[in-house]
Amino acid sequence: MITTKHTSLVSATRTPEYWDRAYWQGARFLSVGREERQLLRALAQVKSGQFAVDAGCGRGSLAATLAGWGLNVLGLDFSEVAIDAARGTFQEFENLRFDRYDFTTDSEHHMLRPGTVDLITCRLSLPFLDRHRFLGGCRRWLRERTGTLHITTAVRELTPPEHKHCGLTLGEVNALDNGHWQHVMRYPITVGGSVQGIVLRGPVR
Numbered sequence: 001m002i003t004t005k006h007t008s009l010v011s012a013t014r015t016p017e018y019w020d021r022a023y024w025q026g027a028r029f030l031s032v033g034r035e036e037r038q039l040l041r042a043l044a045q046v047k048s049g050q051f052a053v054d055a056g057c058g059r060g061s062l063a064a065t066l067a068g069w070g071l072n073v074l075g076l077d078f079s080e081v082a083i084d085a086a087r088g089t090f091q092e093f094e095n096l097r098f099d100r101y102d103f104t105t106d107s108e109h110h111m112l113r114p115g116t117v118d119l120i121t122c123r124l125s126l127p128f129l130d131r132h133r134f135l136g137g138c139r140r141w142l143r144e145r146t147g148t149l150h151i152t153t154a155v156r157e158l159t160p161p162e163h164k165h166c167g168l169t170l171g172e173v174n175a176l177d178n179g180h181w182q183h184v185m186r187y188p189i190t191v192g193g194s195v196q197g198i199v200l201r202g203p204v205r
Contacts, residue, residue, distance in 0.1 A: 014104070016078045019077075019081070022079075023085065036197075043150075043185065043197070045148065049070060050119055052073045052074070052121065053074045053119070053141070055076055055121065055125060056103075057086060059086050060085070063075035063090070064086075064090045064093060066121070067090070067095050073093075074097050074111055077100065078104075080100050083098050083100045108137075113141070115142070115143055117142050118147060119150065120149045121150045123152040124195075138200075148200065149200040150197065151200070155196055157169065173186070176200065184201075187199075
């Protein structure tokens with residue numbers, strides 16, 4: 001049962017103000033471990049020279065990992081505090097750019113042109129986005145046959161009660177395979193599958 005309190009918390013976490021405050025207060029999230037990085041690189045078929053977008057990039061650690069692999073990376077987040085932190089931390093990469101951008105309310109970013117993006121990563125951010133609008137945008141921005149969306153998400157039924165607002169339900173995870181992708185793959189990132197990776201490749205327009 002979804003309570004009114006839970007619904008209000010989900011709504012609050014979809015605002016830039018909520019995340020600006022969280023980042024100012026030093027909020028920490030599940031770090032990107034070595035095994036997770038290896039799985040992402042292999043299963044998303046990451047290659048040097050690709051154009052990648054990290055959606056909901058936070059302080060920029062995953063975006064910087066992609067840049068370190070030789071990709072040209074655009075990190076986007078609707079928290080100005082997070083973007084400022086990312087810019088300050090990862091100044092050494094010439095192939096990495098961070099912009100403040102709200103996937104739910106902003107008009108289309110000038111670098112997100114149809115059919116030009118090789119890889120979009122969305123790590124622990126999808127529950128806080130307008131999924132319909134975001135996924136539709138991803139299918140439009142990605143290359144037709146090879147473009148890949150990699151989602152990392154907590155699964156609500158397998159997550160402690162205090163963190164349920166941070167994940168998708170199993171039904172919502174299953175619904176990502178909705179016939180709009182040529183290839184779909186799911187795999188566990190944590191023991192027990194409380195955090196899962198989903199690879200969606202080849203958008204069907």
